[in-house]
Amino acid sequence: AQSVTQLGSHVSVSEGALVLLRCNYSSSVPPYLFWYVQYPNQGLQLLLKYTSAATLVKGINGFEAEFKKSETSFHLTKPSAHMSDAAEYFCAVSFQTGANNLFFGTGTRLTVIP
């Protein structure tokens, strides 16, 4: 079965500190992987995506993620947190064959402490 697991429903970091949000996937076929961000009362905005090109993917707002097949992981990082990064982050997976609907993780709420 295909699924996504986000470790940690809440993560708090100090402003300027490293942000690390964890995502592991389960897939029997090559996956596409995504990170989306949701600000309060807004829709989901695509941060970055992995579609089988470079394993290190750079996204918007200084975020990046690395696809590690051996670890079935796609963790999201940002070297220095900003107050405006406070939001909910969702990891999602779809597949290179078959239907391309997204399977979402349960989300991680990021709090940035001044």
Next chain:
Amino acid sequence: DSGVTQTPKHLITATGQRVTLRCSPRSGDLSVYWYQQSLDQGLQFLIQYYNGEERAKGNILERFSAQQFPDLHSELNLSSLELGDSALYFCASSPGTEGYGYTFGSGTRLTVV
């Protein structure tokens, strides 16, 4: 503005009623997807249409139905509403059927009272 337009933004209705949510995809996108976001279920895929045809179905209740019209806008119809149907309903669109991720609208918040 993502380019995906959803109306209305908020909807309050009573149990047993029927509502229609509307979505206009980004210009040029042929696929439309509907998702439900609730506190207990998270983000759940409901259904996908591609160029007017149903393409994939997820956890969509029989009380719910959708369609995509020739101008590519889509409507999600929710009937015999229950309190548990209260949620954010998102529409997303993509150019085709490849799994490259898609663009979400800002959602319709449905409250059933």
